[in-house]
Amino acid sequence: MSEYKRPTSEAAFHQNFEQIKPLMNDTEAYYESSRCLFCYDAPCIKACPTGIDIPLFIRQINTGNLKGSAKTIYESNHFGNVCGKVCPTEVLCEGACVYNEQNVKPIEIGRLQSHSTTKAIQDNTKLFTSLPENGKKIAVIGAGPAGIAAACELRLFGYEVDIFEAKAQPSGLALHGTAPYKITNAEVLEEMQYLEAQFGFNTHYNKKINSAAEARELEEKYDAIFLGIGLGGTRSARIEGEDFENCEGATEFIETLKLAPLKAAVGKRVVVIGGGNTAMDAASESSRMGASEVTLLYRRAKEEMPAYEFELDLAKGVGVRAVFNVQPLAVLGDGKVEGIRSIRTESKDGKLSNIAGTEFDIACDMVIKATGQEKQRNFLDTLNVAYDNSGRIEVDEHFRCGKTKYFAAGDAVNGGAEVVNACAEAKKAAQGIHQFLS
Ligand SMILES: Cc1cc2nc3c(=O)[nH]c(=O)nc-3n(C[C@H](O)[C@H](O)[C@H](O)COP(=O)(O)OP(=O)(O)OC[C@H]3O[C@@H](n4cnc5c(N)ncnc54)[C@H](O)[C@@H]3O)c2cc1C
Ligand code: SF4
Numbered sequence: 001m002s003e004y005k006r007p008t009s010e011a012a013f014h015q016n017f018e019q020i021k022p023l024m025n026d027t028e029a030y031y032e033s034s035r036c037l038f039c040y041d042a043p044c045i046k047a048c049p050t051g052i053d054i055p056l057f058i059r060q061i062n063t064g065n066l067k068g069s070a071k072t073i074y075e076s077n078h079f080g081n082v083c084g085k086v087c088p089t090e091v092l093c094e095g096a097c098v099y100n101e102q103n104v105k106p107i108e109i110g111r112l113q114s115h116s117t118t119k120a121i122q123d124n125t126k127l128f129t130s131l132p133e134n135g136k137k138i139a140v141i142g143a144g145p146a147g148i149a150a151a152c153e154l155r156l157f158g159y160e161v162d163i164f165e166a167k168a169q170p171s172g173l174a175l176h177g178t179a180p181y182k183i184t185n186a187e188v189l190e191e192m193q194y195l196e197a198q199f200g201f202n203t204h205y206n207k208k209i210n211s212a213a214e215a216r217e218l219e220e221k222y223d224a225i226f227l228g229i230g231l232g233g234t235r236s237a238r239i240e241g242e243d244f245e246n247c248e249g250a251t252e253f254i255e256t257l258k259l260a261p262l263k264a265a266v267g268k269r270v271v272v273i274g275g276g277n278t279a280m281d282a283a284s285e286s287s288r289m290g291a292s293e294v295t296l297l298y299r300r301a302k303e304e305m306p307a308y309e310f311e312l313d314l315a316k317g318v319g320v321r322a323v324f325n326v327q328p329l330a331v332l333g334d335g336k337v338e339g340i341r342s343i344r345t346e347s348k349d350g351k352l353s354n355i356a357g358t359e360f361d362i363a364c365d366m367v368i369k370a371t372g373q374e375k376q377r378n379f380l381d382t383l384n385v386a387y388d389n390s391g392r393i394e395v396d397e398h399f400r401c402g403k404t405k406y407f408a409a410g411d412a413v414n415g416g417a418e419v420v421n422a423c424a425e426a427k428k429a430a431q432g433i434h435q436f437l438s
Contacts, residue, residue: 004288004318005290021110032107033059037098043097077149078148080117082178082191083423088311093109093110097109130199139164140163141228142165145423147228148163149426150433159223164209167206168206177255177281226429227407230411240330250278251278268365269292272296273328273370274369276370277306279370281311283315294315297342298323302324338364340364373411392414393412398432399425407433410422410426
């Protein structure tokens with residue numbers, strides 16, 4: 001049973017979606033940074049996909065050198081602020097912190113990272129100087145974490161960079177997807193403004209690159225093209241009734257919630273299908289939006305669930321009920337969701353099967369499908385860029401797409417991971433472009 005009331009004002013929305021990793025004040029940051037053991041061969045660095053020198057930036061905070069600490073972070077990760085708040089630190093840097101071995105709370109690395117980078121953003125601290133223009137131009141398709149990280153890195157080498165973004169706002173799923181209790185939209189956009197001012201790339205919004213003609217034009221005009229296009233809309237659940245009113249894809253539901261929270265339609269009794277992190281987010285968010293009953297249905301056992309354990313705990317903490325080994329069969333209703341029919345499943349020798357005669361119905365007025373995101377195969381065909389059987393762009397060790405002038409990174413290449421992975425890969429891809437053009 002949810003404890004939340006449907007928010008009817010911005011203030012009530014922010015109260016329901018209170019930050020789970022709030023900003024530290026200077027005293028808290030000082031004491032927390034004092035706890036760090038500044039380990040030799042620090043495991044926290046190895047666990048960070050962008051390899052931030054974590055003990056160094058923590059020591060810089062501790063000695064009052066906030067500018068230096070922000071530089072240490074941004075040198076490795078152009079999305080230093082967003083990542084401080086949305087990274088699954090529990091399974092990355094903080095999960096690797098040596099304090100865990102002593103059953104002591106690990107250093108709050110994410111919150112320290114946010115402390116230092118927020119100060120740099122608020123003061124518009126100049127940290128980087130790009131090389132003089134080198135006369136070459138790069139087009140970036142997609143202003144998500146991958147596209148923006150690539151643009152920052154390319155500007156450091158002196159390339160002119162034009163980003164083409166389909167949507168009206170930047171930052172991809174960091175803005176349109178991440179849970180509002182992890183980061184506010186304002187924080188995501190402030191980091192983007194900071195990066196734009198710092199690095200000087202050009203972003204063209206509402207500019208979806210769609211056709212072969214547009215692609216050929218970019219190929220002629222630019223020396224290389226970086227693809228940071230991410231993934232597509234929610235994949236079909238392939239069940240009867242999924243086109244009914246109030247049956248929605250999770251990414252679409254979350255995007256509406258993030259852009260117009262007070263207009264987002266949330267049912268009273270919500271069923272979420274899926275066992276990934278997006279399913280956990282959609283369930284938590286429905287509950288915080290005032291749904292009185294939220295049920296998660298996952299077709300396999302709890303141990304097989306792809307979502308992180310802490311994400312499930314977050315959902316359970318706001319009243320979500322999780323049911324495992326259940327396969328949805330059909331959305332029930334007369335053109336509008338009235339319930340969902342499911343069947344129990346079992347795993348034998350790794351094979352999942354339905355248990356005959358165990359069908360049951362749950363009454364609900366909304367179904368959210370968190371069944372994964374489509375790949376952008378049609379667009380890649382238009383570009384003549386190769387992809388594997390599961391639709392992921394094929395790249396070499398420099399993130400180049402075959403022998404073309406295309407390079408790619410982020411979700412479109414890794415199939416869907418985290419913001420920090422997109423940033424780490426995009427930085428390497430930008431270095432690959434520089435090597436290719438040098
Ligand atoms: C609901 C949800 C919650 C998430 N929560 C977290 C989290 O808490 N922590 C975390 O680390 N990660 C989270 N992730 C994952 C993370 O957001 C992604 O891994 C990351 O944003 C990938 O970055 P990207 O740049 O590769 O793709 P995206 O962020 O998807 O950006 C791609 C951009 O390209 C644009 N684009 C696509 N095609 C075109 C085209 N043809 N022309 C022009 N522009 C185009 C899109 O509009 C978009 O802006 C979440 C994902 C989802 C779906
Ligand atoms: S592992 Fe923990 S204690 Fe050691 S350097 Fe990293 S954050 Fe500090």
